[in-house]
Amino acid sequence: MCAHNATPSIPANRKCWTLLVALTNSVVNTVCSLTLYRTKSIIKSASNRRFFVSAAALLLSFLCLSVVANPICQIKEPYKKVQIDYVIDGDTVALSNGEKVRLIGIDTPEISRNSKPSQTYALVARDFLRSLLVRGHKYILSYGIERRDRHGRSLGYLFREDGQNLQAEILARGYATPLNIPPNILFANCYREKTNVAISKKLGLWKLKQYQERPASTLSRNDTGYRIVSGHITQISNSASSIWLKMDKYLAIRINRNNLKFLPDLKFTELQDQKIKVRGKIYIYNKQLRMDLRHSHDLETMSN
Numbered sequence: 001m002c003a004h005n006a007t008p009s010i011p012a013n014r015k016c017w018t019l020l021v022a023l024t025n026s027v028v029n030t031v032c033s034l035t036l037y038r039t040k041s042i043i044k045s046a047s048n049r050r051f052f053v054s055a056a057a058l059l060l061s062f063l064c065l066s067v068v069a070n071p072i073c074q075i076k077e078p079y080k081k082v083q084i085d086y087v088i089d090g091d092t093v094a095l096s097n098g099e100k101v102r103l104i105g106i107d108t109p110e111i112s113r114n115s116k117p118s119q120t121y122a123l124v125a126r127d128f129l130r131s132l133l134v135r136g137h138k139y140i141l142s143y144g145i146e147r148r149d150r151h152g153r154s155l156g157y158l159f160r161e162d163g164q165n166l167q168a169e170i171l172a173r174g175y176a177t178p179l180n181i182p183p184n185i186l187f188a189n190c191y192r193e194k195t196n197v198a199i200s201k202k203l204g205l206w207k208l209k210q211y212q213e214r215p216a217s218t219l220s221r222n223d224t225g226y227r228i229v230s231g232h233i234t235q236i237s238n239s240a241s242s243i244w245l246k247m248d249k250y251l252a253i254r255i256n257r258n259n260l261k262f263l264p265d266l267k268f269t270e271l272q273d274q275k276i277k278v279r280g281k282i283y284i285y286n287k288q289l290r291m292d293l294r295h296s297h298d299l300e301t302m303s304n
Contacts, residue, residue, distance in 0.1 A: 072187070072189045072190040072193065073165045073168050073187065073190040074163060074165075075140060075142060075157070075159045075163050075165070076142065076186065077142075078142070079140050079141060079142040079159075080140070080141055081138045081139065081140055081141075081161075082095050082096070082097075082099075082138070082139055082140075082141045083095065083096040083135075083136060083137065083138060083139070084096070084133045084134075084135060084137070084139060085098075085135065086135070087126055087129050087130045087133060088100065088126075089108060089110075089111050089122065089125070089126050090106075090108030090109070090122065090124075090125025090126045090128070090129050090170065090175060090176060091103045091106050091107060091108045091125075091129075091170075091176060092153065093129070093133070093158070095141075096136075099154055100152075100153045100154065101141065101153065101154045101155070101156050101158070102149055102151075102153040102154070102155050102156075103156070103157070103158055103166070103167050103170075104144050104155050104156060104157055104167070104179075104184045104186075104187075105157070105167050105178060105179055105180070105184070105185075105187055105188065105191045106167045106170055106171055106176035106177070106178065106179055106191065107176055107177050107178075107179040107226070108121070108122065108125040108126070108170070108175060108176045108177075109121050109122035109125060109205070110122055111123065111126065120205075120208060121175060121204060121205055121208075124175060124204070125170065125175040125176060128170065128173060128175055129166070129170065132160070132166055132169060133166075137161075138161055139158060139159065139160060139161065140158070140159040140160070140161060140163075141156045141157070141158055141159075142156055142157045142159070143155065143156045144156060144157070144183075144184035144186070145183040145184055145186075146183055146184050155184060157186065157187060165187065165190065167187065167191065168187070168190055168191065168194050171191055171194040171195050171198060172194040172197065172198060172203075173198065173203060173204055174198035174199075174201075174202075174203030174204025174205050174206045174207075175204045175205065176205075177195070177205065177211075177226045177279075178191045178192060178195045178279075178297070178298075180262075180294055180295035180297055180298055181294060182258075182259055182262050182294055182295065185262065185295060188295060188297055189297075192297045210225065210226070210227070211226065211227075211228065212228070213228040213229070213230055213277065214227070214228070214229060214230070215229070215230055215231055215248070216229050216230065216231030216247040216248040216250040216251045217231065217248050217250055219250050219251060219282070219289055221284060221289070223282060223289070224281075224282050224283055224284060224289075225281060225282065226279075226280070226281050226282075227279075227280070227281075227282050227291075228277065228278075228279050229247065229251060229277070229278055229279075229282075229291070230275065230276070230277040230278075230302065231247040231248040231250070231251070231275065231276070232247065232248055232273055232274065232275050232276075232304070233245050233246065233247060233271045233272060233273065233274055233275075233276060234246050234247070234248055234249055234273070235249075236268055236269075236271060236272055241256060241257060242254050242255055242256050242257060243255045243257065243260075243268060245268075245271065245276075245293075247276075247278075250289060251282070251289050251290070251291060252288055252289065252290045252291075253278060253290075253291050253292075253293050254290055254291070254292050254293065255292075255293050255294075256292070256294070259293075259294045259295070262294060262295045262296060263293070263295065263296045263299070264296070265296065266296065266299070271301075273304075274301060274304070275301070275302040275303065275304045276299060276300065276301050276302060277299070277300040277302055278291060278293060278298060278299050278300075279297075279298045279299075280292060280293060280294075280298050
């Protein structure tokens with residue numbers, strides 16, 4: 001089967017619904033829609049049950065092949081099978097052996113803690129991940145090159161047994177922002193594709209004001225967290241560990257020299273006075289708004 005069949009919250013046409021969530025390219029969406037229509041026609045016109053079963057199986061097989069046709073999201077070895085005990089939040093799960101796994105490549109809004117309220121879509125993202133998982137079922141876990149984060153959690157990619165990339169599904173619904181932190185960037189292309197489609201459709205987070213593109217000149221000290229910012233590079237400078245891009249005198253973009261290999265096409269001499277767009281988390285350091293740029297997917301040059 002190409003879709004998980006144990007989650008009670010999914011409607012009767014879950015196979016097509018799951019494919020629509022997991023894949024956002026128009027070819028598969030069209031196939032999925034046509035399948036429902038053609039299946040109804042087959043039921044009406046089939047002379048016997050055997051013909052219907054065979055035809056339905058053929059259509060379902062075609063859909064399954066469509067799912068795995070996109071290689072950038074497919075699971076890669078090595079990996080192991082695990083059981084999920086519970087979902088902590090939209091990007092973290094606990095395994096049955098007590099291991100906590102932070103899902104690589106995505107970042108969902110924070111659930112309330114230390115008297116701080118939950119961020120918008122935090123509970124929605126958690127509940128959506130819960131809907132994708134069933135306690136006691138087997139799932140596939142592939143660890144990152146960097147195995148643990150600073151909190152001691154394992155870092156990994158999570159898949160259903162049919163090969164569906166769960167991080168990709170969360171991004172496709174707009175419930176997370178992409179998080180490119182080298183060297184764990186195995187599915188960066190997949191996650192960018194899913195994110196861009198969600199942005200174009202204004203799904204989930206991408207319909208909120210905070211996540212809309214804005215000029216650097218409009219930023220204030222309150223504008224921390226994930227942002228999409230555009231502006232002109234007015235200054236380029238160097239330090240022992242980093243290259244710094246100053247955007248319209250409002251935002252300092254830091255590129256650690258260790259990450260330059262993940263921006264192979266970036267020519268710094270050509271960025272002076274160039275208009276660019278960057279994506280990432282803004283934070284305040286020494287009374288300055290900063291953003292760390294780690295991967296080429298998070299920078300886009302624009303026409304002036």
